[in-house]
Amino acid sequence: xxxxxxxxxxxxxxxxxxxxxxxxxFGWKPVFENEEIIFYQMNGLMLAVFALGSLETDMNRxxxxxxxxxxxxxxxxxxxxxxxxxxxxxxxxGTILRPADAPLHGGFRGYVADPDGHAWEIAWNAAWSIDDHxxxxxxx
Amino acid sequence: xxxxxxxxxxxxxxxxxxxxxxxxxFGWKPVFENEEIIFYQMNGLMLAVFALGSLETDMNRxxxxxxxxxxxxxxxxxxxxxxxxxxxxxxxxGTILRPADAPLHGGFRGYVADPDGHAWEIAWNAAWSIDDHxxxxxxx
Numbered sequence: 001x002x003x004x005x006x007x008x009x010x011x012x013x014x015x016x017x018x019x020x021x022x023x024x025x026f027g028w029k030p031v032f033e034n035e036e037i038i039f040y041q042m043n044g045l046m047l048a049v050f051a052l053g054s055l056e057t058d059m060n061r062x063x064x065x066x067x068x069x070x071x072x073x074x075x076x077x078x079x080x081x082x083x084x085x086x087x088x089x090x091x092x093x094g095t096i097l098r099p100a101d102a103p104l105h106g107g108f109r110g111y112v113a114d115p116d117g118h119a120w121e122i123a124w125n126a127a128w129s130i131d132d133h134x135x136x137x138x139x140x
Numbered sequence: 141x142x143x144x145x146x147x148x149x150x151x152x153x154x155x156x157x158x159x160x161x162x163x164x165x166f167g168w169k170p171v172f173e174n175e176e177i178i179f180y181q182m183n184g185l186m187l188a189v190f191a192l193g194s195l196e197t198d199m200n201r202x203x204x205x206x207x208x209x210x211x212x213x214x215x216x217x218x219x220x221x222x223x224x225x226x227x228x229x230x231x232x233x234g235t236i237l238r239p240a241d242a243p244l245h246g247g248f249r250g251y252v253a254d255p256d257g258h259a260w261e262i263a264w265n266a267a268w269s270i271d272d273h274x275x276x277x278x279x280x
Binding site for chain 1: 141142143144145146147148149150151166167168169171172179180181182183184185186187195198199200201210211212213214215225237238243251253258259261263268270273274275276277278280
């Protein structure tokens with residue numbers, strides 16, 4: 001079995017608001033969108049922002065829009081890139097959960113919730129390489 | 141800004157139980173593990189299974205282990221691969237949310253929740269190519 005994630009799908013209660021957050025916050029452009037779903041071509045996988053009711057119908061589980069025990073990570077190339085991105089995400093409709101600071105395991109990171117509460121960790125981690133295509137490789 | 145997800149981190153209330161699920165269900169091997177976190181090197185990003193209390197402390201948000209409006213996707217190469225994998229994930233401690241069927245947009249898919257309730261969509265989608273490294277590219 002390939003060690004492979006094909007798509008991360010997050011539920012949205014307002015696709016217009018979500019699109020603004022990802023466009024103005026991260027500067028990302030959709031590869032496809034309609035009234036129900038927005039796809040972003042990421043580093044070898046897809047990010048899907050799916051109307052919450054449609055996602056709940058698709059996964060056959062309802063009542064699910066709550067902050068959850070999960071986080072998405074976006075690593076940047078230098079320590080100085082972390083705080084400006086967190087500030088930009090907050091300006092684009094996000095909520096800062098943790099202002100950037102240095103965790104015990106090293107690096108520098110903060111957390112921002114998107115408009116639906118999905119947590120994004122914005123991190124600089126010198127031990128994890130990121131190539132020109134955005135592919136991330138583990139390191140200690 | 142790279143259109144890049146570096147890590148998907150999911151909270152676990154029992155790392156031993158989670159490790160069994162990902163090993164026996166998907167057949168995946170960690171690249172690193174300790175008593176608090178397990179990392180899997182995926183297709184250009186990391187999957188982290190993090191002790192829930194530690195994740196909540198790190199993201200500065202508590203009370204978060206609830207099924208949420210998000211799903212992870214693992215696409216397989218043929219339609220016939222979908223149901224055996226769903227069955228194997230259920231045998232490894234998962235809960236089937238939706239047995240595999242054909243959605244209106246085409247393909248074939250079902251959903252399984254991992255032991256902490258994180259939803260995985262297991263799908264065959266002929267329009268999305270997957271290369272030998274597991275990198276997924278959007279298509280219609």
